[in-house]
Amino acid sequence: MDEAKLTIARNFSPKPVGTESVPLEDAYNRILAEDVIAPLDVPPFDRSTVDGYAVKAEDTFGADENHPIALTLCGRVRVGEPPNVTIERGATAETVTGAPLPEGADAVVMFEDTVHRESTVLVHTAVSRGDNVMKAGSDIYKGETVLKKELRLTAYEIGVLAALGVTDAKVYKRPKVAISSTGAEVIEPGKSLGHGKIYDINAHALSGAVIECGGEPINLGIVEDENQKMRTALKQAFSVADLVITSGGVSVGPTDIIPKILDTLGKPGVIVYGIAIKPGKPTTVAVIDGTPVFSLPGNPTSALLIFQLLVRPVIVSMAGRRGERPRTVKAISATRMFAARGRRTFVTVHLAKDKAGRRVAAQVPLGLSGAITTLSKADGYIEIHESQQFIDAKEEVTVHLLKPTFASDEGE
C-alpha cells in the first residue's frame, strides 16, 4: 500500500485543474483561487450608527442632564445621499443610522439624549470624538488582504465579497472525473433484470463520492468488457476528463482487459497492478499522458473504499482543497479485529458510545464480495498494518470517517 501510494505520487502530482469566475449566487461552497484584496474601504465613509444629531464632540463637552448645551440645527443628513451641510462650531444636523457623517462633524449624539426646540437642539450628554460613528475602513480597509486563497466560501465570505462590490468570485474549477462500469453482468437501473444480471451500483455511488470531494462526475455508463468498445470508451474518457475511474473488469478472471488497453494508450501506462490490501487487491492505477486512471474492483464495497483511500486525496487536491486534512476520530475497538495475512487490511466500523460515554468502534462485516449495505451502515474504517495480526478488543484505534459530516452528526 505504501509503495502503491509512492508510485502514484512519483508519476502524478495532483494540482488544481484551473480557475473560473462564478457569480456570487453560485459561489457557495466553492474554493477561492486567489487572495482577495479590498479595492475600497468598508464602510466607504464615516457612518452614523444611531439616529440623532451630528456634532463636533468638543461642542458637547460639559453637557449633562442638568446643564444642556444648545446647538443650532442647520440641516438634515439622509441615508444614501451625500450630506449637503457642513457642521461649524455650535451647529448640528439631524442624522439617521447609516447616513454619512457630514463634514466638520466627528461624533453623533443620540436622539434620546437631546431635546429639539424649533431651530435649537439641547444636548444633555457629552460625547467623545468618534462616538456613535463607524469609521471608514473600520470593517475592511482598502488594500487589506481580506480573504485568503484556498478558503471555502460560506455565507459570511460571500458577504465579504459583496461588501467589496465584487460580483464574481475567482474559484478553482471542479476537476472533471469520468466514471464507467464494466462487466457483462451489470445493467443500468431502470432496465428489466434478466437472470444473471445485477444493477450497476458503482457508477452511481462513485458519482456521489466525486461530488462530495469537489469533483464533477461524468458518468459514461456501462462499457462492455470487449477490447474495441473499452478502448473507444477510455479514449472518450481522456478527451473529456481530468481523471478517469473504471470499475469492474480488473479481477483475476480471463476477461481482464483494461490494463492491457491502458498500456497502449499513453505513457507511462499502468504503474500499479494490484495492491496487497484487503479489500481491493485487484486495484490498478495508470497514468496516461498526464491523466490518472484508477481501475477499481467491481464489487461496490471495495470500489468505494479504494476510492476513499487512493482516489479521493487526488481529487481533493485537484479541486484546490489542499488544506483538507483526513477526517479521523479516536475510538475503542469493540472486539478483536483480524488482518488478512500479509495484506494491509481495512475494517469497516460503526461508531457508538458505551455506557461510560466512550466512543466505540464495532466492526461492520464486509460480507461476501462487498455488500453495498456495508458502507451505508459504516461510519468509517480502521487500518490494520500488514505487520500486525490483529487489533485487540478495547485497544485505542483511529477511525477514518467515510461520510461527509452533516450538522445532524455532531452536537455534544
Place this chain on the structure above:
Amino acid sequence: MDEAKLTIARNFSPKPVGTESVPLEDAYNRILAEDVIAPLDVPPFDRSTVDGYAVKAEDTFGADENHPIALTLCGRVRVGEPPNVTIERGATAETVTGAPLPEGADAVVMFEDTVHRESTVLVHTAVSRGDNVMKAGSDIYKGETVLKKELRLTAYEIGVLAALGVTDAKVYKRPKVAISSTGAEVIEPGKSLGHGKIYDINAHALSGAVIECGGEPINLGIVEDENQKMRTALKQAFSVADLVITSGGVSVGPTDIIPKILDTLGKPGVIVYGIAIKPGKPTTVAVIDGTPVFSLPGNPTSALLIFQLLVRPVIVSMAGRRGERPRTVKAISATRMFAARGRRTFVTVHLAKDKAGRRVAAQVPLGLSGAITTLSKADGYIEIHESQQFIDAKEEVTVHLLKPTFASDEGE
C-alpha cells in the same frame, strides 16, 4: 427571546413543503421523503464470489491434498447469463466471480484448489454448502426497509438505490426563500458607489445561508424603502416563496414601513415586533396567510446572526431535515463576557486550543453596527441569558457553531 420563539411556534408550524422525484445523479445531499422498500433481492440470485468450479458440496466431502475427488466437467457458466447447465451428482461446471450458481450446485471450489484434466476436474479441498457463494438477498432482501425517510443521501445510499434498480429518488423539495434588501443607502455589487452608498451584503450572504440549510434562495434584490414599491415586492415574494426574508428598513428610524405593510397583506400579520436581544433588537416576524416573513435588521452581523437563531431552524424543518440537531461544542471562556442589560446577548467567538489542549472561546468583537468581517472570523456564538450579568473567564460555555463543518475543520 423565549416569548418570540413561542409566538412564532404558535403561529407557524414548519413542515416539509412537498416532495419531488430526482434522478440519482442529482440526488446527492438531498433528503429522502419516503422509506425505501426493496423491490427485489440483492443480489437477485446466488452468485459465485470466486473463479472456480460450481459443485454439490457433498461431492467434495473427504477431498484433500492427497486424496482428490474427480468430478465430470459438464459445462461453463458465464457472468451475466443464465446458466445452461444443471449440476448432477458427480458433475461440475466452470464458473467465474459474479456468475449465477447453476441449478443443482450449492458451493464453488476455487481454481487454486483444483486440477483440470480434459473433461475431469480433480478437487483437492472439501467445501461446505454455501462456500464461495453470495446468497440471493444476502445483502438486501426483497421487502426489507432498506433506507429510512429523512435520511440524507450520500454516495453509499445512492449506491443502495442503484442496487435496487431505482432511477429516481423521492426527496423533499427545497423550500423557496425570497430574499430582499431595503435601504436608500444600499446598491448592488458591481455598480459604482456614490458618496453615502454601500454595497448590499445581506441578500448575497443570506442566499448562501439559505443554501446551507437546504433552501433555495430567490434573490429579489434591493427594494426601495417606499410604500408602493415595498408592497409590490412583498406581494411578489409571497407569490413565489414558501418563506420571506427582508433585511433593513426595520430600525427605529422614521422610514420603518415594512411592518405596517405586512399587517395589511394577510392574517395574522406581524406577530413579533422587536425582541429583547443583542444584537438584532429590531427583528420583526410576521405570518401572512401561512407564509412566514422574517424582517431582519439591516446590519449584516445582526441579520446573519438572527438568521441562525430564528430563521434557520424553520427552513431546516421545511426542508425535511427534522432530525438535525443544533451543532454545539463545549469550550472555556477566554475572558469575562458581558451581557447587555435586560437583553438576551449573543457573543460571537473564535475557537482555539490552549496549551493544555482545551478548547477556548475568545470573543470576536461585534464592532460598531455589525462589521461583516466579524462573522467571517467567528466560529460560533455564546448565548448569555438576560438574567445573567456576564460569563466569567474560564467558565465552561456552550458554543453554537455558525458554519457548516467541512472535512478540513475536523481531525483529532
